Amino acid sequence: MIRKKEECKVEYREKMRDGNGTVELTSFIAGPEELNDKGRLFSKITLKSGCSIGFHIHENDSELFYILKGTAEYNDNGEIKTVSAGDITICPAGTGHGIANNGEETVELVAVIVYAG
Numbered sequence: 001m002i003r004k005k006e007e008c009k010v011e012y013r014e015k016m017r018d019g020n021g022t023v024e025l026t027s028f029i030a031g032p033e034e035l036n037d038k039g040r041l042f043s044k045i046t047l048k049s050g051c052s053i054g055f056h057i058h059e060n061d062s063e064l065f066y067i068l069k070g071t072a073e074y075n076d077n078g079e080i081k082t083v084s085a086g087d088i089t090i091c092p093a094g095t096g097h098g099i100a101n102n103g104e105e106t107v108e109l110v111a112v113i114v115y116a117g
Helices: none
Strands: 009-013 022-027 041-047 053-060 062-067 071-076 079-084 089-093 095-100 108-114
Touching: 041 053, 041 062, 053 062, 062 079, 071 089, 071 108, 089 095
Parallel strands: none
Antiparallel strands: 009 022, 022 041, 041 108, 053 095, 062 089, 062 108, 071 079, 071 095
């Protein structure tokens, strides 16, 4: 199966997880069944300057980010770290994270959420 980019659903979330600004999500999957019900998200996330996803805990799933473009501040379970293109972040179940674009350049990343256990 091939899904063309124009077939991907784009949505905009204001203040995602109590973050700032509007986050753009481009979903690469139609639903969890396309991940064999082992996850619920496979998307490109775009954070324009000043936008963020607020800190949140992943109780029953893990989230991975692959940074495609730009530089961001990543809250790694309470510790702030700088991430940039090519970096990968991993937030295991039971831990938390958030990400903020405090720079001028747009940040783009691929996010995957997989279920624990």
